[in-house]
Amino acid sequence: MSDLLLKDDMTPKERIEAMTHGRPFDRVPCNIFIGDHAATIIGAKVSDLNFSSEKFLYGQLAANKKYGIESTGVSPGLAGIAEALGSKLVFPDHGAPYVREYGIKDILDLERLSIPDPVKAGRFAFVLETAEKLVDEFGREIPVSVEVPGPFTSAGNLMNIGKILRDTRKNPEFVHRILRLVTDTTIAFIKQASKLDVSIGIAEPSASGTLISHGMFETFALPYLIEIVDTIKALGKGSPYLHICGNTKKIWTLMADTGAGALSLDDVIDLEDAKKTVGDRVILIGNVKPTATMYLGKPIDVERDAKECLKKSYDNPKGYVLALGCGFPIDTPPENIHALRGAAIKYGKYPYEPELFS
Template sequence: MNEILLKDEMTPKERIEAMISGRPFDRVPCNIFIGDHAATIIGVKVSDLNFSSDKFIEGQIAANEKYGIESTGVSPGLAGIAEALGSKLIFPDHGAPYVSEYAIKDVLDLEKLSVPDPVKAGRFPFVLETTKRLVDKFAKEIPVSVEVPGPFTTAGNLMSIEKLLRDTRKNPDYIHRVLRLVTDTTIAFIKEAAKFDVDIGIAEPSASGTLISKDLFQKFTLPYLTEIVDLIKMLGKGSPYLHICGNTKKIWTLMADTGVGSLSLDDVIDLEEAKKTVGDRVTLIGNVKPTATMYLGGPIDVEKDVKECLKKAYDNPKGYVLALGCGFPIDTPPENIYALRKAAIKYGKYPYEPSLFS
């Protein structure tokens, strides 16, 4: 960094843009993507947020008023692309959607499927409407993102993860055909979402090292992710972020090879190791513990986690964004969210004082 600002007067959007471009900025960005926790703030069911754009927007406005969020966005969900292709979902009143019936039950079902209308299928209309309204409300000061599930995750929600993993070995050509369909569907949706002033992110949890090997990642995930990343950049959206759950240490370099600008890392990952391995290629995002600290811990635990993350990643060559290691628990105590914001401001000022982290 060159000149360092010593004041905390930047908007969240100015801060993140300055960090990405290498310009001076005031403190570490603190990405609180509030997610389904917004339902608890406005007293509605989580399922309401998946269908009512009014409720979704109300929840984000309330979250910003209560916590001072530094990012916002909407997603079709991890199963949203599969839903548009025909998988049936259940939307719990207090939990994440899940597949109740897969669109592909046997190999012949694939022949019945084709890329759906990206503005009419599934909940795409809801996501696009909500995206527009988020941009209108927040985009001048707060970054707005649309997160899409990665192709491997979508394939698992189209035919079940068990069948997907089995057929990567027994019928790899068939799996590539499935991945081709879900990639083309994802691309069609991204082209519509990219018409708005948004960033695009990718969540690919099923490509975790917990489930697949580095070799399988290279064969069945890397090429399709790379194609999507190339498209996003071609559309002028900049390099997207990529989140993969679990221990991704063995594929960090491959994740960076996709061309993404940022890696969102699970809390099982050592940020200092990631910094040494790929920190000169990507911004690092993470990785305060979502469950052990934010949900089950207290403000003291939150402050401790923040300091540990900053100690390891504050000097990442491509920048660092303080965030949770994975999704935001719905019932996170408000006092822990306040503690996260307070710690980011207290300890994340530039220039950093490493002595504060001890």
């Protein structure tokens, strides 16, 4: 374990479990979810981390030794459900996977699709194997998660998102059929992942309030998210976190209505506003600026940004987790990662001393 971790009174797993269950804990959790940045630590290609559970685990071990991570996990990726259903992906050596060929190009393509093998399709086997290794290595002290893409995001990776948005008006029944398929596929995979000692999280960036309206979210995202959340809870995994990119202010209450236990919010929104609106219902996660602060800024900028987040959210009724507002930039300077966790240790002690934020 990192020397920094030894300065804490609780392990990351003890801390997050205490906060979730309303028990006393030592300081604010700091979700340094390293992701693809791990490749830079071990001198690997990012693409390697999508296929080799050994390299993925090696990267997380190296990240923990270097930074003292407080969470770890693996995901099939935002296009992972679509990949399992037939979309063809590209895996850059230094970037996130993206769709090269959509599994659905027209209505007839949908007729040929069915729920795939939840263990073997796409990279499901890789994710399950990697999650098991992460649990074996970290599970006693660090929470391990498996993140799945939300149904609207999966639909937009199975068929071009522009066409999805068009058909929400021209052919809504067709969109609902796609959403039904990706939701059933996601649930089948979750049932396999839930056999491991992991929590489940949901990333639903395409359902952003900057992309779809409140009404569209209510019709095409909310019912399927509720179904997935209910499944996760029924499997004994607790309430998952839900991340949606962009300006989500107009759908905060709907996000909470999904039954998610925590909302991960982008840096374009104000945490204090979110606290006032849904803070009595959900844990808030976020929202240090990933690019402007973590990637392009200096440690002093990271500390300032973290302090501002803490100042606004330290007293959130359901709890608060210091984290980035969105994905972790691959080339984030190591000194900025140290600064983020250092700010959590320095300013996030319970009980809080608000004068530290001045």
